[in-house]
Amino acid sequence: MKKILFINSCPRPRGISRTLRLSDYFLKCYTDKHPEYELTEIRLFDEDLRSLTAADIERRDALLQAGKTDDPFFRFAHQFVSADRILIGAPYWDLSFPSILKVYVEHLCAGGITFQYTETGSEGLSHFEKAIYITTSGGFIGGNDYGTEYIKGVLNFLGNGTFTACYAEGLDICGNDSEKILQKKEKELSIIAEKW
Ligand SMILES: Cc1cc2nc3c(=O)[nH]c(=O)nc-3n(C[C@H](O)[C@H](O)[C@H](O)COP(=O)(O)O)c2cc1C
Secondary structure (H helix, E strand, O other), X not given: OEEEEEXXXXXXXXXXXXXXXXXXXXXXXXXXXXXXXXXXXXXXXXXXXXXXXXXXXXXHHHHHHOOOOOOHHHHHHHHHHOXXXXXXXXXXXXXXXXXXXXXXXXXXXXXXXXXEEEOOEEEEOEOOOEEEEEEEOOOOOOOOOHHHHHHHHXXXXXXXXXXXXXXXOOOOOOOOOHHHHHHHHHHHHHHHHHHO
């Protein structure tokens, strides 16, 4: 079976999180038409994830040098590298996204598993063909799109798949009809899902 990895970076639960609503909607549109895909969701806020410490880096490097890439330390990297489709759903926080997503990225970037250095530079080893980043914001993102740009850069570093982003903005602005904004985005997402 082909694999979709949903990297759920939303702290709020289903029924409350608008980012999760759009992410779930997109996944439903896609998997309804593509039953050959198996969906795996990682809930970053439920994982035992912490910023890499000096001791973690030392351990990681020792494991990689010893070729012990099957150590649980690399579980996120292995899961990521084998996915065919990637969805990252994260709310827009402080001009980017919740910091747990950055911590997750620290665990993904493992030399020899998700990327490698060659004579001409770095090379992504991940298999994903397509990735989408879904976010929602209270106000307007405008030129402060640091989260999307960062995620796009990381995905480009780790693989060669195409990248799409979808935003629902202005959800917390007084007087805005957030339900209407979300429904409009769902329509957009159903069209993206058809070609994804
Ligand atoms: C910690 C935090 C930081 C936020 N930072 C921003 C921000 O910089 N700009 C903005 O427009 N909205 C910001 N918001 C509002 C959220 O982007 C918005 O409510 C979003 O839809 C929340 O997603 P959710 O419903 O999936 O939790 C912030 C919300 C929180 C809780």
